[in-house]
Amino acid sequence: MRFTTRVLLLQLLTVVAVVATSTAVFIGLSMAQLRDEAETSALMIARTVAAEPEVRELVAEEAQDEENPPAEELAQGQLQQYAVAASQSTGALFVVITDQNGMRLAHPDEDLLNLLVSTSFSEAMEGREVVAWERGTLGESARAKVPVFAPGSDTPVGEVSVGFERAGVFDDLPRKLLFIGAAALLALVIGLIASLILRKRWEKLTLGLQPEELVVLVQNQAAVLDGVGDGVIALDTDGVIRLSNGAANRIFGILDSENLTLADLDLADDVVADLEGGTARDGVVANGRVIFLEARSVDRGGQALGSVIVVRDRTDLMALSERLDSVRAMTSALRVQRHEFANRIHVAAGLVEAGRMQEATEFLHTMRSRGPVDYPLVGVELITEPFLQAFLGAKSLEASERGVSLQIREETLVLGNVAEVEDVATVLGNLVDNAVTAAVASDELRLVEVTLLDDADQLVIVVADSGPGITPGADPFAHQPKKLAENDQDSGQLKDHIHGHGIGLTLSQDMAQRRGGEVWLVEPGGEKSRRGAVFGARLPDVMEPDDSVNYREVQEEDK
Structure with missing residues (x-):
């Protein structure tokens, strides 16, 4: 059985139980109300009859007689006539008048006159009113007993008993039950309709899924989302x-x-x-x-x-791709370096074999000062760190092919060795590549300048280009989906298209921030400054001291 069907049946059973309970309560309340109304009516009629001056006077006279009048005389008496008229006008089952001894002075059945009543009259003779359901000679009835006081006195001389038969009391009960039954049936219909609507709504909200299926769905969802x-x-x-x-x-x-x-x-x-x-x-x-x-x-x-x-998240993948490009550039540079170095060693060996020692010595000194390869890198002698020299040399070859001159500024001073090759290659390579792209867009001097400074374990990089600069108000670190080729007015550093995604600067900045460093725009450049953009980078924990360098001597030379 489907869950919605079970819920529907449960709701119907609940509605039936509530309606049945309510019906029983209403019936009980209605019966109690009818009983109260009958008792109240009997009491009011009895009070009215007992308070009638004529009744009080006649009952007091009968109470003074030592002998009770015969039944025939009572049947023709004023009390009997008065009681019968009151009974007929009010619809009561009986109106009975007695003396202080309980002898009937008026009764619907004339044969019972001058006889003792069948129910107790002692409380009425004590001056108290009594309302109760009792069974007498005329059957069970709701009756009220009220004392009759002598004229001008508080002494009871008799009682008036008024009763309504049980069947008459509940004459209105079938009509009330009909209304109650109709209301109960209407409540059942409303409950059924509401249950059906709720069932349809439930199935719509849960897309027809049952609770067991919902539990499995939640489990699968948690497994998929968190797994x-x-x-x-x-x-x-x-x-x-x-x-x-x-x-x-x-x-x-x-x-x-x-x-x-x-x-x-x-x-x-x-x-x-x-x-x-x-x-x-x-x-x-x-x-x-x-x-x-x-x-x-x-x-x-x-x-x-x-x-x-x-x-x-493709950040790590793209960063790895950046590093792979750097490794490829280094591999190409090392291949060229190895080939060129081998050629120069052959030259040096030839000079030695020919006995031209002076020339061989000068040639080797030149190799030591300028490096093993003649890169088109201006100021290459300012960098003695092997990795930076080879990496920037390779970048200078690529820049030269695009008509851009790569230059090391005189302020460059690197005394240590690069320890984190991949991170330095990624950040430095990205900044240089962007600067070269920007310089290509320049119609005049195509120049990229690089400044490198190390401080303990930190490396500071400054890269400047001769391009058109950053567009005012633009964020060079934001993703730029448009291409540069449309107007050639924006800096290549603003619209970096490494791998065609324009995310090189973002990756470099993220990589530097992970190390506790930063990549920032030093100067946007543009028409007012008549120069290109300048970017800076600070990379902590990427350098280590060179044991062969006497740092004290270097500091004294700087002074």
């Missing part, structure tokens, strides 16, 4: 977020996304429009993270329920 590394966001048909797992909240940097919209997550309008249209978006930057978003509509039984958005 996967991807973020999951569920939206209703109005685009309001109704559910999100912890991974999605962490990616967007919020505690709870419920009742928010996609626009509230700082997503661009075009990204929101694509997701609403069911189009996946890759390379979206939000909260300093590079994410992939995929939207899928959800329906059940032809009823649209909304959509589910899967959020994948």
Whole structure:
């Protein structure tokens, strides 16, 4: 049996029980009301008869006679006539008048006159009124007994007893029961209709799922949401977020996304429009993270329920790709360096074999000061750190192919060795590549200048280009979906297109911040400054001291 059917039957049984209980209570109250009304009517009639002056006078006279008059005389007496008239006018079963000894002076049955009443009259003779249900010669009735006082006295000389028969008391009960039954039937019908409506509503809200299925659904939901590394966001048909797992909240940097919209997550309008249209978006930057978003509509039984958005954090993957590019650049540089170094060693060996020792010595000194390869890197002699020299040398080769000159500024001073090669290569390579792209957009001098300074374990990088600079009001670290080729007026550093996603600066900034450092815009450049943009980076814990360098001598030379 389906759960909704069980609920319907339970509701019907509840309604029936409530209606039956209410009906019984109403019937009991109605019977009690009818009894009270009969007793009250009997009491009021008895009081009226007992208070009649003629009745008081006649009963007092009869009470003074030592012998009771015969029944025939009483039947023709005024008390009998008065009692019969009162009984007929009020509809009472009987109106009985007695003396102080309980002898009947008036009674509906003339044969019972001058006889002792069948019920107690002692309380009335004590001056108290009595209302009770009793059985007498005329059957069970609701009766009231009221003392009759002598004229001008408080001494009881008799009593008046008025009664209504049981059948007459409950004459109105069938009519009341009819109304009660109709009301109960109406309540049952209303309860049935309400139960059916509630059942339909329940099935609509739960999409026809039973409680057992709902339990399994909740278990599966918890397993899916909390058991996967991807973020999951569920939206209703109005685009309001109704559910999100912890991974999605962490990616967007919020505690709870419920009742928010996609626009509230700082997503661009075009990204929101694509997701609403069911189009996946890759390379979206939000909260300093590079994410992939995929939207899928959800329906059940032809009823649209909304959509589910899967959020994948691609930051680490993109950072790894950046590092891989840096490794490739280093591999290419080392391959060129090895080939060139081998050639120079052959030259040095030839000079030695030819006995030209002076020339061989000068040649080797030149190799030591300028490096094993002739890079098109201006100021290469300012860098003695092997990795930085080789990496920037390789970058200078790439820049030279694009018509850009890469130069090391004289302020450069690096005494230690690079310990975290991948992070330095990623940040430095990204800044240099962006600067080269910006310099290519320049119609005049195409120049990129790099300044490197180390302080203990920190490396500070400053990269300047001769490009057009950053567009005023633009955020160079924000994702820029448009291409640079449209007007050539924006800095390449603003619209970084590494891998076509425009997220290189964002990745570099995120990587530096993870290490406790930073990447920032030093100067936006532009037409007013007549120079390109200048970016700076500070990377802690990436350098280690070089044991072969006497730092004290270097400091004295600087002084």
